Amino acid sequence: MTLHRRDLLAAAAATSVASMAGPAMARRSGGWRSLSPMPAVTQEIYAARQGGRIVTAGGLVGRPGGLFINDHCHIYDPATDRWEAGPRLPEPRHHPMLVDGPSDRVWAFGGYDRRDGGDWTAMTNVWVIDQGRWHEVGRMPRRLCETVGVNLGGQIHLVTGRSPKGEANGQWNDHGDVDAHIVFDPATLEWREARPCPMARNSAAGAVLDGALWVAGGRTVEGGGTGRLDRYDPAADRWDTLAPIPVSPRSGRQVGGGLAMAALGGKLVAFGGEWFAPRDQGGGGVFVETWVYDPASDVWSEADPMKTPRHGLAAVAVGDSVYAIAGGEVVSGGRPGAVLEAFGF
Secondary structure, rough: EEEEOOHHHHHHHOOOOOOOOOOOOOOOOOEEEEEEOOOOOOOOEEEEEEEEEEEEEEEEEEEEEEEEOOEEEEEEEEEOOEEEEEOOOOOEEEOEEEEHHHEEEEEOOOEEEEEOEEEEEEEEEEEEOOOOEEEEEOOOOOEEEEEEEEEEOEEEEEEEEEEEEOOOOOOHHEEEEEEEEEEEEOOOOEEEOOOOOOOOOOEEEEEEEEEEEEEOOEEOOOOEOOEEEEEOOOOOOOEEOOOOOOOOOOOOOOOOEEEEEEEOOEEEEEEOEEOOOOHHHOOEEOOOOEEEEEOOOOOEEEEOOOOOEEEOOEEEEEEOEEEEHHHHOOOOOEEEHHHHHHHHH
């Protein structure tokens, strides 16, 4: 790459002003427990539910010599705390967006692959697990990576992320932040446009709660991290902006990209992510905080911190727990992990 993602974002973070933080309640609730680690150290992944199990695929895998794009699929059963190998992706990908769909099917959208242009070639493949294998069933209408993907009422929404700024598509700095909002119908395999998100950003987190789509956090190249919280009402095709995730009391930084979030017990639970700083200031770090949002009061409160802070991790809620899967344990790509931990109230 001509200019590394870390250097671009560190420059932005050094000149940006932290966003205004919403009020945080002093009360802490909820804690983390350790479970069986994932079979491979991995970061830059997403996950989806398939029945009572969790599916994750692709990502950047740590091996001697650095990080490599992989095609592995891993399936976790919370009932037995065991992992098994799933069907491999048709091609290697990092950041493939996994979303559960109707009839317990898991879909994968886009992600980056290594092509002639580099390791950040945005792809448009749409894959689905069917009869124990991944099958390609179409293409996305645009190149969209580092996006938010959720199943909202049987329709799959992809919101925000990064798309090529021009013809170039291979390096991280070939892409720009977008406010995109496209909707996929798993029954017809058709796409439609919906109202764009109020803020263009990448590497945000999303969840469905109370019949609405929620997008939290994320970052921009120009402005660094944002704790912004946006809610989409599908019936009205309307976005509302609510209280942002508070600034980290430990680092003094605003949560940015690479965080994860899920809905649990009528609330949103957000955690992880990374921030960048100039190398002479330590280079940045990973957020340890766990934030719980109450939609009734529009207030975030801090729960027990993560046992293992990470970014680029996957998160899925099953039963009474949110599962936090793998992810980078230091800023950028220096230490991918395999940790599996679960949060519950």
